[in-house]
Amino acid sequence: MSCCAAGTESATELEALKTAGPSAEEMWLSSRPLGDGMRQVDLIVPGVHCGACIALLEKELPKTSGIDHARVNLSTRRVSVVFNEKAGVKTSGKTGAQISALTSENHAETVLTALGEKFKALGYPAHLPGGDEEGADPAFAELLKALAVAGFASMNVMLLSVSVWSGAEAATRDLFHWISALIAAPALIYSGRIFFRSAWGALSHGRANMDVPISLGVILAYAMSLYETITHGEHAYFDASVTLLFFLLAGRTLDHMMREKARSAVRNLVRLSPRGAMVIRDDGSRDYLALDEIEPGMRLAIAPGDRIPVDGRIVSGRSDMDFAVVNGESAPQLVEAGSLTPAGTLNLTGALVMEATRAARNSFLAEMVSMMEAAESGRAGYRRIADRASAIYAPAVHLLALGTFIGWMMVSGDWRMAMMTAVAVLIITCPCALGLAVPVVQVIAAGRLFENGIMVKDGSAMERLAQTDHVVFDKTGTLTRGQPQLINAASVAPDHLAIASRIARASRHPLSQALAAHDSAGGSLPELQVTEMPGDGVEAVSPAGDVYRLGRAAFALEGRDQGLGEAADASQVILSRNGAFMDVFLFSDQLRRGAVQAVARLNAMGIDAEILSGDRQAPVKALAAELGVSAYVAGVRPRGKVDRVKALAQAGGRPLMVGDGLNDAPALSAAHVSMAPASAADVGRMAADFVFLHESLEAVPLAIEVSRKAGSLIRQNFALAVIYNVVAVPIAVMGYATPLIAALAMSSSSVIVVLNSLRLRRKTRVENFARSTPGRIAAELITDAGPDTRLGTSA
Amino acid sequence: MSNLIYLIPIALFLGALGLAGFLWSMKSGQYDDLEGAAWRILDDDDDKPKPD
Numbered sequence: 001m002s003c004c005a006a007g008t009e010s011a012t013e014l015e016a017l018k019t020a021g022p023s024a025e026e027m028w029l030s031s032r033p034l035g036d037g038m039r040q041v042d043l044i045v046p047g048v049h050c051g052a053c054i055a056l057l058e059k060e061l062p063k064t065s066g067i068d069h070a071r072v073n074l075s076t077r078r079v080s081v082v083f084n085e086k087a088g089v090k091t092s093g094k095t096g097a098q099i100s101a102l103t104s105e106n107h108a109e110t111v112l113t114a115l116g117e118k119f120k121a122l123g124y125p126a127h128l129p130g131g132d133e134e135g136a137d138p139a140f141a142e143l144l145k146a147l148a149v150a151g152f153a154s155m156n157v158m159l160l161s162v163s164v165w166s167g168a169e170a171a172t173r174d175l176f177h178w179i180s181a182l183i184a185a186p187a188l189i190y191s192g193r194i195f196f197r198s199a200w201g202a203l204s205h206g207r208a209n210m211d212v213p214i215s216l217g218v219i220l221a222y223a224m225s226l227y228e229t230i231t232h233g234e235h236a237y238f239d240a241s242v243t244l245l246f247f248l249l250a251g252r253t254l255d256h257m258m259r260e261k262a263r264s265a266v267r268n269l270v271r272l273s274p275r276g277a278m279v280i281r282d283d284g285s286r287d288y289l290a291l292d293e294i295e296p297g298m299r300l301a302i303a304p305g306d307r308i309p310v311d312g313r314i315v316s317g318r319s320d321m322d323f324a325v326v327n328g329e330s331a332p333q334l335v336e337a338g339s340l341t342p343a344g345t346l347n348l349t350g351a352l353v354m355e356a357t358r359a360a361r362n363s364f365l366a367e368m369v370s371m372m373e374a375a376e377s378g379r380a381g382y383r384r385i386a387d388r389a390s391a392i393y394a395p396a397v398h399l400l401a402l403g404t405f406i407g408w409m410m411v412s413g414d415w416r417m418a419m420m421t422a423v424a425v426l427i428i429t430c431p432c433a434l435g436l437a438v439p440v441v442q443v444i445a446a447g448r449l450f451e452n453g454i455m456v457k458d459g460s461a462m463e464r465l466a467q468t469d470h471v472v473f474d475k476t477g478t479l480t481r482g483q484p485q486l487i488n489a490a491s492v493a494p495d496h497l498a499i500a501s502r503i504a505r506a507s508r509h510p511l512s513q514a515l516a517a518h519d520s521a522g523g524s525l526p527e528l529q530v531t532e533m534p535g536d537g538v539e540a541v542s543p544a545g546d547v548y549r550l551g552r553a554a555f556a557l558e559g560r561d562q563g564l565g566e567a568a569d570a571s572q573v574i575l576s577r578n579g580a581f582m583d584v585f586l587f588s589d590q591l592r593r594g595a596v597q598a599v600a601r602l603n604a605m606g607i608d609a610e611i612l613s614g615d616r617q618a619p620v621k622a623l624a625a626e627l628g629v630s631a632y633v634a635g636v637r638p639r640g641k642v643d644r645v646k647a648l649a650q651a652g653g654r655p656l657m658v659g660d661g662l663n664d665a666p667a668l669s670a671a672h673v674s675m676a677p678a679s680a681a682d683v684g685r686m687a688a689d690f691v692f693l694h695e696s697l698e699a700v701p702l703a704i705e706v707s708r709k710a711g712s713l714i715r716q717n718f719a720l721a722v723i724y725n726v727v728a729v730p731i732a733v734m735g736y737a738t739p740l741i742a743a744l745a746m747s748s749s750s751v752i753v754v755l756n757s758l759r760l761r762r763k764t765r766v767e768n769f770a771r772s773t774p775g776r777i778a779a780e781l782i783t784d785a786g787p788d789t790r791l792g793t794s795a
Numbered sequence: 796m797s798n799l800i801y802l803i804p805i806a807l808f809l810g811a812l813g814l815a816g817f818l819w820s821m822k823s824g825q826y827d828d829l830e831g832a833a834w835r836i837l838d839d840d841d842d843k844p845k846p847d
Contacts, residue, residue, distance in 0.1 A: 051834030
């Protein structure tokens with residue numbers, strides 16, 4: 001076991017443990033060749049925490065034959081393993097390229113199987129990265145480089161400018177201006193192209209964005225200063241143009257960093273859809289094929305614990321299956337030959353053979369995705385607050401500068417003087433503070449949320465969440481845990497519970513897993529021979545010859561009815577010895593932690609809550625009563641959820657959808673803003689704007705509170721920027737602005753905006769629920785995502 | 796004034812050196828794993844206590 005893994009797993013990581021790691025075939029499909037017969041596979045290992053973990057993994061993994069080396073990245077919690085795909089061929093001494101080509105995959109398979117087992121033996125559950133959009137982020141690297149160049153140039157130019165302002169004599173001043181021009185030119189071209197490109201893109205579509213006044217201001221300032229320098233003029237704005245770029249790039253980089261961190265955190269969650277499936281050929285041979293290669297009519301072998309790769313029909317076998325992704329309900333259903341199985345559902349107990357009825361590209365999953373795309377109207381109409389501000393700001397600034405130029409031309413007739421004043425107006429009004437106003441607040445707010453285990457996809461999501469006035473909850477898996485809990489643990493005999501939980505450890509059935517959680521490590525129990533009867537239960541034979549059965553009443557009691565009625569709203573499991581009744585265990589889905597508090601806090605904030613569930617009327621009604629929610633609808637199909645959310649939006653509301661299942665995914669994307677727990681289906685997680693990692697539902701009101709505070713700070717920042725302009729613009733228009741005044745005004749307004757934004761760090765207290773043990777790793781995973789996202793931690 | 800002829804190039808050169816250093820470190824992946832390095836330095840690898 002690892003240094004610090006025991007007992008600290010979060011809900012998502014327990015999920016990762018349950019899904020039993022990627023198979024060798026999946027690892028092979030996701031690995032990439034490095035040349036020289038080497039291949040690399042990247043795995044996410046959430047359990048890596050410290051130096052001991054790094055040392056252990058990097059030392060132990062290469063001991064598996066065929067593994068060349070392993071490298072741990074602690075920040076992203078990933079391990080890249082480089083292995084030799086021809087390891088087996090080399091040692092066996094066989095020659096011939098054909099043989100090696102044919103067998104390389106098989107040898108790699110043994111290597112990868114050993115690798116998977118090694119991970120398990122070391123106590124670090126590993127899984128494959130979720131999305132396809134992996135690898136380095138070129139846009140971020142470009143921003144950082146541009147920022148570095150702008151920083152270098154602005155520092156040097158500013159240094160020269162300070163000596164000019166301090167009163168350098170004419171010859172020295174000219175020399176310094178020339179040097180500044182030489183430094184600024186390449187910096188403007190290199191760092192400024194990000195803005196120029198975006199401004200050009202907007203202009204060529206007939207729109208104006210914030211980058212238009214920026215680009216215009218920077219270019220005009222440079223051109224005018226160059227003209228001044230050539231004519232031995234006194235005022236040059238080289239420093240202003242480069243510093244401007246530096247400040248603006250800082251805002252851009254922060255904005256980008258925040259989104260990227262959230263995305264990578266989402267990608268690190270467990271992936272729920274398989275990458276391929278084991279195909280049984282007509283001649284009985286088995287092949288592992290990638291998802292795209294599976295055609296209708298092929299027969300597929302599905303082991304217990306596998307997810308169904310494509311829609312199909314069961315040909316043979318009997319098992320319990322988890323249909324949560326389809327109907328959102330956690331109670332497993334029995335499947336037999338002839339049952340239909342949609343893609344993404346989970347096989348729990350027995351081995352199955354199924355026949356694919358549809359290819360992956362038009363399976364149930366794909367259908368949901370297309371329904372989501374169709375529903376994508378919820379946020380399409382939303383324009384970010386910064387865009388709305390610039391739509392007013394940009395034309396105003398341009399008109400002001402133009403007016404200044406015309407005005408001075410009329411008054412003095414000196415075009416050079418008029419131009420210089422107009423440029424000064426452009427620089428003074430350049431939206432430096434405005435460019436920082438939004439991203440700084442959003443980065444700090446995102447840092448706040450990260451600390452509490454909430455990930456934000458982008459800044460506009462936060463703006464939309466601040467507007468929400470109505471919350472729509474899904475039931476199972478969102479308001480409830482979605483996992484059954486033993487509810488009569490106190491009333492059953494302790495030794496019966498001990499036996500039952502020991503037997504239950506062998507099964508993947510959710511009821512068994514709930515029972516197995518009560519297994520104490522005591523070794524007083526005899527060794528049991530456990531066999532699973534798919535669809536019925538588990539049978540265990542003790543060394544003394546006693547047969548214990550755990551499962552459905554008919555199975556455990558061998559058909560004898562001993563007067564046990566079915567519990568009304570709870571699932572039950574019966575333990576028997578040699579067919580004689582021993583005990584009954586009752587299970588029920590429990591409320592998610594903090595659900596009651598969350599609804600109460602939402603009410604206090606003036607936000608209505610309602611429940612939309614695919615479940616039956618009775619349990620939904622009971623839950624609504626328990627939570628004090630009066631509005632609920634039961635038995636809703638995915639389409640119905642979308643329609644309800646859209647109806648709310650059309651009535652002028654701003655609905656927030658909170659849901660987890662695949663059946664919620666279309667509604668998640670149709671809503672104005674959406675949240676999903678980390679345990680949600682892949683598609684749901686991708687569709688949601690916010691993902692919360694912790695068990696507690698209090699994340700919902702907390703996220704709304706932080707978003708609202710962020711919204712008010714952004715408005716304050718805008719107000720500050722406007723006040724600054726009201727003071728500074730008249731000075732510039734009157735022609736009193738010198739480069740020194742411009743530099744001072746620009747920096748001070750930026751600093752004030754940043755300082756005001758930093759107040760958010762103090763304004764929100766860290767919530768207690770996030771600090772409880774079960775979520776510890778998840779909290780670390782996020783706060784450790786990088787020093788930059790931790791802006792808010794050290795308050 | 797004559798001091799400037801070599802002082803300014805020196806200042807610019809040193810600045811450029813810093814910039815080049817940053818760009819190099821970014822390109823060679825120095826910032827890929829910010830936390831791992833702090834732990835790795837504590838790892839003594841194969842060091843064993845001296846046998847008696």
